[in-house]
Amino acid sequence: MTIAFKLNGEAVSLDVEPELPLLWAIRDELGLTGTKFGCGIGQCGACTVQLDGRPVRGCLTPISSAEGRAVRTIEGLDPNGRHALQRAWVELSVPQCGYCQSGQLMSAASLLGANPEPSDLDIDAAMSGNICRCGTYGRIRAAIHRAAEIVREEEGVS
Amino acid sequence: MSGLTRREFLGSSAAAAAAAAATSGGLLVGCTSAPAAESSVPGGAALGPWIQITPDGRVLVWADKVEMGQGTMTGYATLVGEELDLDPARIEMIHPGVDARFGFQNTGGSDSLASSWLPLRESAAKARARLEVAAANRLGVSRDELSVDDGRVVHAGSGRSLGFGELANEAAALAEPRDVVLKSPDQFRFIGRERPRVDAAPKVRGAAKYGLDVRVPGMRHAAIVRPPRRGDRVERFDAAAVLGMPGVTDVFEISSGVAIVATGTWQARRAAAALPITFARGEGPRPDSVEIRREQDRLLSEESGRAARDEGDVEDALASSEQRLDVRYFTPHQAHAAMEPLNCTIIPQSDRVDVHLGTQGPTAAQDIAAHILGRSREDVFVHTAFLGGGFGRRVFPDVVVECAEVVKHTNAPIQLVWSREDDTGHDFYRPATGHRFRAGLAADGAITAWDHTLVAPSLIPSMGEDIAGAFGPEWMRGFLNAAGGGLAKVLPRLVGPIMALEGASDQPYAAGSVRVASVLHDPGVRVGIWRSVGHSNNGFVVESFVDELAHAAGDDPLEFRRGRLSEHPRHLACLALVENKANWGAPAPGRHQGVAVYESFGTVVAHVAEVSVAGSRIRVERVTAAVDCGRAVNPDIVRAQIEGGTNFGLTAALKSAVTFRDGAVVESNFHDYAMLRMNEAPEIEVHIIESDAAPSGVGEPGTPGIAAAVANAVFAATGKRLRELPLRLDA
Numbered sequence: 061m062t063i064a065f066k067l068n069g070e071a072v073s074l075d076v077e078p079e080l081p082l083l084w085a086i087r088d089e090l091g092l093t094g095t096k097f098g099c100g101i102g103q104c105g106a107c108t109v110q111l112d113g114r115p116v117r118g119c120l121t122p123i124s125s126a127e128g129r130a131v132r133t134i135e136g137l138d139p140n141g142r143h144a145l146q147r148a149w150v151e152l153s154v155p156q157c158g159y160c161q162s163g164q165l166m167s168a169a170s171l172l173g174a175n176p177e178p179s180d181l182d183i184d185a186a187m188s189g190n191i192c193r194c195g196t197y198g199r200i201r202a203a204i205h206r207a208a209e210i211v212r213e214e215e216g217v218s
Numbered sequence: 219m220s221g222l223t224r225r226e227f228l229g230s231s232a233a234a235a236a237a238a239a240a241t242s243g244g245l246l247v248g249c250t251s252a253p254a255a256e257s258s259v260p261g262g263a264a265l266g267p268w269i270q271i272t273p274d275g276r277v278l279v280w281a282d283k284v285e286m287g288q289g290t291m292t293g294y295a296t297l298v299g300e301e302l303d304l305d306p307a308r309i310e311m312i313h314p315g316v317d318a319r320f321g322f323q324n325t326g327g328s329d330s331l332a333s334s335w336l337p338l339r340e341s342a343a344k345a346r347a348r349l350e351v352a353a354a355n356r357l358g359v360s361r362d363e364l365s366v367d368d369g370r371v372v373h374a375g376s377g378r379s380l381g382f383g384e385l386a387n388e389a390a391a392l393a394e395p396r397d398v399v400l401k402s403p404d405q406f407r408f409i410g411r412e413r414p415r416v417d418a419a420p421k422v423r424g425a426a427k428y429g430l431d432v433r434v435p436g437m438r439h440a441a442i443v444r445p446p447r448r449g450d451r452v453e454r455f456d457a458a459a460v461l462g463m464p465g466v467t468d469v470f471e472i473s474s475g476v477a478i479v480a481t482g483t484w485q486a487r488r489a490a491a492a493l494p495i496t497f498a499r500g501e502g503p504r505p506d507s508v509e510i511r512r513e514q515d516r517l518l519s520e521e522s523g524r525a526a527r528d529e530g531d532v533e534d535a536l537a538s539s540e541q542r543l544d545v546r547y548f549t550p551h552q553a554h555a556a557m558e559p560l561n562c563t564i565i566p567q568s569d570r571v572d573v574h575l576g577t578q579g580p581t582a583a584q585d586i587a588a589h590i591l592g593r594s595r596e597d598v599f600v601h602t603a604f605l606g607g608g609f610g611r612r613v614f615p616d617v618v619v620e621c622a623e624v625v626k627h628t629n630a631p632i633q634l635v636w637s638r639e640d641d642t643g644h645d646f647y648r649p650a651t652g653h654r655f656r657a658g659l660a661a662d663g664a665i666t667a668w669d670h671t672l673v674a675p676s677l678i679p680s681m682g683e684d685i686a687g688a689f690g691p692e693w694m695r696g697f698l699n700a701a702g703g704g705l706a707k708v709l710p711r712l713v714g715p716i717m718a719l720e721g722a723s724d725q726p727y728a729a730g731s732v733r734v735a736s737v738l739h740d741p742g743v744r745v746g747i748w749r750s751v752g753h754s755n756n757g758f759v760v761e762s763f764v765d766e767l768a769h770a771a772g773d774d775p776l777e778f779r780r781g782r783l784s785e786h787p788r789h790l791a792c793l794a795l796v797e798n799k800a801n802w803g804a805p806a807p808g809r810h811q812g813v814a815v816y817e818s819f820g821t822v823v824a825h826v827a828e829v830s831v832a833g834s835r836i837r838v839e840r841v842t843a844a845v846d847c848g849r850a851v852n853p854d855i856v857r858a859q860i861e862g863g864t865n866f867g868l869t870a871a872l873k874s875a876v877t878f879r880d881g882a883v884v885e886s887n888f889h890d891y892a893m894l895r896m897n898e899a900p901e902i903e904v905h906i907i908e909s910d911a912a913p914s915g916v917g918e919p920g921t922p923g924i925a926a927a928v929a930n931a932v933f934a935a936t937g938k939r940l941r942e943l944p945l946r947l948d949a
């Protein structure tokens with residue numbers, strides 16, 4: 061069946077089985093590999109992408125549910141890779157192996173989108189579905205606060 | 219930036235050939251006219267084994283120790299940048315293929331920076347010397363009138379300068395100087411400074427390439443269905459039942475199970491789940507965690523073991539002690555659970571084979587692929603991707619064996635991806651161990667006797683059995699050949715109880731008599747090296763038991779340690795620093811503290827854990843650490859590694875264990891083999907001891923001590939001594 065949706069702002073259509081998980085549609089069919097596979101059962105968050113701005117686990121989301129909607133992956137988080145979160149992540153040297161970080165960033169982007177000044181508890185609630193085996197949690201937390209600050213500063217300036 | 223470099227490099231170096239290959243229906247990656255993997259760059263002048271400079275002034279450095287999160291690329295760039303007086307951010311880092319110029323390539327033992335600290339700087343300093351001589355020749359001035367600034371050799375007197383790129387070829391033609399003077403620490407501009415990771419930018423854009431991300435036209439995807447029990451065999455399977463499923467192209471048996479090849483990862487995985495298959499029982503043991511624990515307990519009662527250290531008469535000393543303790547500790551099996559499931563991509567062509575994977579040991583990967591595919595090693599090119607975590611798991615090349623067998627059968631480009639269930643169920647596990655401590659205390663609290671007997675398997679028989687069994691003799695031959703001279707270095711660490719004893723036989727506390735002995739017990743579990751190896755168990759048991767002695771002596775746990783470490787100034791310094799930074803003795807209300815100090819891989823780490831306990835729930839609120847790793851090449855990466863190592867140790871301390879039942883692993887994925895998560899991760903503060911000593915490793919030393927620090931804090935909170943991992947109050 062043909063499924064048409066927007067991927068990082070561009071119209072795409074795929075002729076695939078409707079149950080094909082969004083994760084594998086993005087990676088194997090569309091060739092965008094920033095979104096990662098970690099568990100396949102919704103437990104790790106490595107596959108997190110946004111569907112109409114809300115975070116979903118790509119491994120559990122059938123491609124059919126993307127029909128007519130907007131999918132955003134790490135590659136589309138910012139046209140220049142300069143989203144406040146990405147800058148904060150680099151500034152605080154968050155990534156270690158880096159494998160989980162696409163998913164962490166997409167979860168964090170959804171959090172900041174809904175809540176520009178998250179508390180530590182908000183961060184716990186939004187980010188506890190994303191595992192980092194390298195243990196970068198403290199830096200992720202600090203970088204989310206830092207990104208919120210960057211956004212405030214830049215809005216204050218403009 | 220440098221993380222992208224490899225890709226950009228591949229793009230630029232192979233662009234023309236790739237374009238040609240693409241239009242002729244060939245392969246984009248590993249195109250036939252490409253040079254030997256990523257061992258050189260077109261036009262690049264080699265200045266020593268690690269450094270090449272292109273005519274347009276790009277400085278490329280080969281990271282023969284791979285980047286798996288521990289910051290090797292940043293460390294390498296820092297050391298080279300220092301001697302070249304070039305901003306490390308401008309250096310492009312590349313993972314080499316298998317290359318004789320780096321000898322036996324293996325990354326582990328937290329030695330990447332420790333082992334490159336001098337050689338890499340010397341190589342960079344020699345490169346600089348040659349660039350300066352080339353410039354002096356060109357400008358007709360003497361070399362000592364020259365300085366180096368931002369990638370140029372400058373003659374201040376005349377204002378003339380030449381870029382590294384302009385000089386590289388002439389420099390490379392000059393003889394390498396025999397001796398070279400390295401910068402003195404007071405001249406350091408980059409070493410010892412907080413600097414950003416060079417691989418952060420691509421990793422936050424989803425642009426860093428891991429093994430899983432290799433994409434080649436025509437590539438197919440494989441999944442393997444394996445017997446859940448090691449040693450069992452495939453009895454029968456019904457290929458026809460899944461061959462009709464969409465996308466499935468091949469179903470056939472390989473040495474480890476049944477391979478399913480399909481047009482997509484998911485299609486292969488779906489067919490694997492649907493494959494009707496039965497397994498025949500093998501001859502081997504069927505390990506069972508309850509029985510392993512029981513047997514360890516029996517051995518600890520009945521065997522005195524082979525002594526690795528025997529000083530004074532422990533029995534005599536015990537008999538005349540004021541107080542005696544006799545307790546047992548146990549640790550379970552653990553899986554590595556790197557976030558990136560194991561994978562390998564192999565692209566066969568008539569004249570070459572390209573192997574793509576994130577690996578700690580590319581040399582073994584090359585030899586195995588060559589062996590299985592019947593090619594000469596020279597025709598097999600290994601491309602090391604970023605590793606989505608290693609932790610010791612990616613030393614073992616079993617995934618290469620499987621992928622090569624699938625390629626042998628299909629003669630097509632194949633990407634094999636393990637599922638998380640494969641990863642949890644077919645690991646080289648951290649061994650489960652049992653420990654008996656007997657100790658005596660004098661009336662004044664002196665340790666009169668320290669007797670530690672541990673029960674553990676050796677790593678070699680387990681690997682050997684798999685080598686001979688599941689993977690066939692080629693695996694063994696491949697691994698041994700690949701290891702070559704390097705094996706002599708590696709083997710002693712793998713053989714016998716040596717690794718199980720590290721941190722136990724050399725425990726640092728002063729005692730009147732000391733005996734440390736091991737009993738070898740192999741329950742038939744495939745075991746391997748897991749972040750910090752033997753230390754990961756001994757850090758817990760030794761530092762917990764010392765805490766027991768402190769309480770028995772009625773002493774403060776930190777003071778008690780201090781009193782018995784007078785011969786170990788680095789331990790003392792770490793204790794003093796952590797005591798101060800953690801506000802030892804004055805935890806926040808409702809919280810309790812525990813301390814541990816432990817040396818591994820030449821680095822000493824002291825942890826203070828601050829925990830709160832509600833019912834049976836243990837919550838680690840805050841961890842303070844002090845670390846002595848010699849000179850910190852990049853203090854921020856040192857802190858990051860101790861933070862990460864601490865969280866890694868906390869998962870083993872609090873969350874999970876691998877359980878064997880009737881030969882199979884019970885846990886399968888993150889729902890039952892749980893990882894520490896954001897809401898459970900403590901605030902971690904790391905303080906670094908100033909040191910002029912050569913750097914020692916930081917990738918592993920954050921892990922061993924934390925479980926003990928937490929257990930000791932739980933004792934402070936509850937009076938309950940937890941002697942088994944994971945720590946459970948309701949037990």
Ligand code: FES
Pocket residue numbers: 096097098099100101102103104105106107108117118119120
């Ligand atoms: S891969 Fe989707 S949550 Fe883990």
Ligand code: FES
Pocket residue numbers: 155156157158159160161191192193194195196287557606607
């Ligand atoms: S950075 Fe390695 S898993 Fe998060």
